[in-house]
Amino acid sequence: MASLNKVELIGRLGKDPEVRNLQNGQVANFSVATSETWKDRDGERQERTEWHNITVWNEKTIEFVDKYLKKGDMVRLEGKIQSRKYDDKDGNERTAFEIVIPKFAPIDALMKLSYDNDNSNGGGNSRGSSRSNSRDRDDDRGGDSRSSSSRSSRSSRDDDRGGRDDDRGGSRASSRSSRRDDRDDRGGDDRGSRGGNNSRRDNNDMDDDIPF
Numbered sequence: 001m002a003s004l005n006k007v008e009l010i011g012r013l014g015k016d017p018e019v020r021n022l023q024n025g026q027v028a029n030f031s032v033a034t035s036e037t038w039k040d041r042d043g044e045r046q047e048r049t050e051w052h053n054i055t056v057w058n059e060k061t062i063e064f065v066d067k068y069l070k071k072g073d074m075v076r077l078e079g080k081i082q083s084r085k086y087d088d089k090d091g092n093e094r095t096a097f098e099i100v101i102p103k104f105a106p107i108d109a110l111m112k113l114s115y116d117n118d119n120s121n122g123g124g125n126s127r128g129s130s131r132s133n134s135r136d137r138d139d140d141r142g143g144d145s146r147s148s149s150s151r152s153s154r155s156s157r158d159d160d161r162g163g164r165d166d167d168r169g170g171s172r173a174s175s176r177s178s179r180r181d182d183r184d185d186r187g188g189d190d191r192g193s194r195g196g197n198n199s200r201r202d203n204n205d206m207d208d209d210i211p212f
Contacts, residue, residue, distance in 0.1 A: 005080040007099050009034055009052060010113070013073050017065045028056040028065045032075065053098040054079070058105045065110070074113040077101065 009032055017030040032054055037047045054077065056062050069075065079099040088094050101109050 006078065007081055008076070008078050009099065010074070010076045011035075011052070013069060013071050013075065014051060016071050017069050019062060019066045025057070026059065026062050028062045030054050030065070030069070032077070053096065054101070055082075055098050056101045056110070057103045058101055058109065059103070060107060061101055061105065061110050068112055075110060076113055077110045079105070079109065 011032040011034040014031040014033050017028050019026060019028045032052045033049050034052065035047055035049045037045060040046050056065055077099070079101045081097060082100045083095055083097050085093055085095050
């Protein structure tokens with residue numbers, strides 16, 4: 001079975017990063033603090049902080065560290081544990097352990113985290129979220145305008161149908177009025193004709209009463 005040497009940390013920088021130029025390239029060093037808390041037997045809250053020395057050899061990651069990281073920043077990193085020997089000021093040999101981000105580490109081996117909105121997304125994700133919100137607002141505005149246009153179109157069609165109904169109603173009323181006028185005219189003519197006939201009959205009767 002293959003072995004695995006991998007470390008993942010989330011913590012805060014204890015000091016500003018230091019970038020140095022060496023014969024074989026650049027290197028960045030900084031420390032990260034991780035904390036854990038628990039309650040002892042008496043119910044008292046206890047906390048322990050561990051300090052981790054970080055060494056970065058990846059060029060792109062070093063550029064990111066130099067431009068964007070400072071003391072107090074929250075970061076997430078992946079690396080491997082590596083030991084090295086050195087001599088202290090008294091000439092004694094010492095062994096130091098550090099977490100190394102190697103030259104060929106993936107681009108997301110070190111990320112700066114933000115907890116302003118209770119999340120752990122980096123700056124790139126926040127910019128992507130801004131574009132998404134802008135599109136949502138555009139979609140909302142587009143949806144409102146389409147809804148308003150649809151309501152206006154339906155209202156116009158309703159008005160047109162109402163106008164046509166009014167026209168048909170007016171036409172029917174006018175037709176009924178014309179028919180009543182025609183009946184009144186015919187009635188007047190009939191009554192006038194009957195009146196004239198009665199008058200002629202009366203005249204004939206009067207002629208019969210005149211003595212010759």
